[in-house]
Amino acid sequence: MKAIVTGATSGIGAATVRALAAERFAVLAVARRGDRLADLQNETGAQTLVGDVRDIAALTHEIERFAPDILINNAGVGHGIDGLAGIGPEVLQEAIDINVTSLAQLTAAALPGMIESGRGHIVNIGSIAGLHTLVSALYGATKAAVHMFSQNLRFELIGTGVRVTEICPGRVASEFYQAAEGDRERLDRIGASGIRTLDPEDVADAILYAIGAPPHVNVTTLEILPTDQAVGGVRVAN
């Protein structure tokens, strides 16, 4: 089985490449930082592509060449995760381009081959921010788009054998907050929450569970939170 993983140079993406390689999947790992991809290639044997998910022409060419059975749309940015105020137009557009537009474009490019072969799996990394109210108007809007994209696509693909899974994690220990654009001091405070977060490997495990389900089983939406996190309002501690 062949899988493409976008955003493979850190966090959930890197953990997923390692987990897939350990299960003997042929993997094409995609991200912008070539030095990290080279290390990952040495470690796992994965093929790599140094590229930006917004470069749809180059990525479409690679999708046609590699012909993946599985596309894992993981690349994403947390711009505006600490609030919308002060976010400039370029950063706002970048969040939409990376989190939504590229995900839809890569999926559109991968689908014809999957439909033709009568099987395939699109795995989209959403977020609890796309399902619930959190303090993240812009980021939540991009992930809400991922949610309805996944829901509607699943419906569109009935009868084709192609499955669509959306994984919605809560807080994961990764470089997410360091990479996000926004108020650096606030981002650092949010990132260092002090709770026992999920590890990227926990999310990779969930992805492998969905992929490994029998072909007639579609794991649709998986919400995964740290035990110390819950969606809700204010709670007074004991």
Ligand SMILES: NC(=O)c1ccc[n+]([C@@H]2O[C@H](COP(=O)([O-])OP(=O)(O)OC[C@H]3O[C@@H](n4cnc5c(N)ncnc54)[C@H](OP(=O)(O)O)[C@@H]3O)[C@@H](O)[C@H]2O)c1
């Ligand atoms: N961390 C959390 O708490 C959390 C919670 C829920 C959902 N998520 C979602 O999980 C996914 C992975 O995030 P993470 O936590 O693993 O964060 P991360 O450690 O910051 O990893 C993000 C990855 O995306 C890649 N990327 C970003 N922009 C890209 C672009 N334009 N083209 C290609 N690759 C790009 C980065 O690689 P390069 O910079 O090398 O390109 C990096 O490998 C994201 O979709 C995020 O929204 C994260």
